[in-house]
Amino acid sequence: MDQDALAARFEADRGHLRAVAYRMLGSLSEAEDAVQEAWFRLSRSDVSEVHNLSGWLTTVVGRVCLDLLRSRAARREDPLEYYIPDPVVREEGAADPEREALLADSVGLALLVVLETLAPAERLAFVLHDMFAVSFDEIAPIVDRTPAATRQLASRARRRVQGATPAPAPDATKQREVVNAFLAASQAGDFEGLLAVLDPDVLLRVDGGVLTAAATKLIRGAEAVTAQALTFSKFRHSARPVTVNGAAGLVSLTNGVPVGLMAFTIVEDRIVTIDIVADPERLAALGVH
Missing domain, CATH: 3.10.450.50 (Nuclear Transport Factor 2; Chain: A,)
Structure with missing residues (x-):
């Protein structure tokens, strides 16, 4: 696949990748940086044998986000419970397809606040599996654990999320x-x-x-x-x-x-x-x- 075709293929997945990165990071600017890093890695890689490029890109973004979360945890001094992640704001009545795509599966701010309290590997396992249906076999190498241990990470995260995140009124x-x-x-x-x-x-x-x-x-x-x-x-x-x-x-x-x-x-x-x-x-x- 030549560079132009590769770029077009990447652009088709950009919205999905931004949605993954936003849920992982809770930061709009860092999510954009993670997606851009995924493009750099794609452009330097031989993907001729990759049969599911969307899946490959999702795991690449996951790796980038995991590194960012670990770096953030190492340097952050303020208590996580006081930090509110970046909200996605839209003026009422205004159409904004890009922002609506970012929230296609709906992720409330209260949920993002809870995700901020998870360990980086727990957050990745939960987001990729529960929100984007990535298998534990695919997630395990990213967090350097067995699929069974990765399942446990997601399970722990799920209990935290369900216990702390109320189901909002849909109306x-x-x-x-x-x-x-x-x-x-x-x-x-x-x-x-x-x-x-x-x-x-x-x-x-x-x-x-x-x-x-x-x-x-x-x-x-x-x-x-x-x-x-x-x-x-x-x-x-x-x-x-x-x-x-x-x-x-x-x-x-x-x-x-x-x-x-x-x-x-x-x-x-x-x-x-x-x-x-x-x-x-x-x-x-x-x-x-």
């Missing part, structure tokens, strides 16, 4: 109604209205970035989260609706400038998690404006 209209009720109650300083839409064990995660006074914090429980939400009214924040990883979200604005991106996980009629990215640099990099 987009109902999600938006709940988020609108939350926003209205926040801006009105309506304590009872907030309690009505928050799960008793609601978890608020705020990632303000290392240079932001907002700081990073976790707040659990409806009354504590309500007290935090009521501070919104003091600053007269306005907000506009967006979709965050396929679910209802908000961009909070002060004087027209984005100061926070809010993602909600809603189960039935209650908000069970709120994830806020309040780092100005990340908001700009995500294209939130």
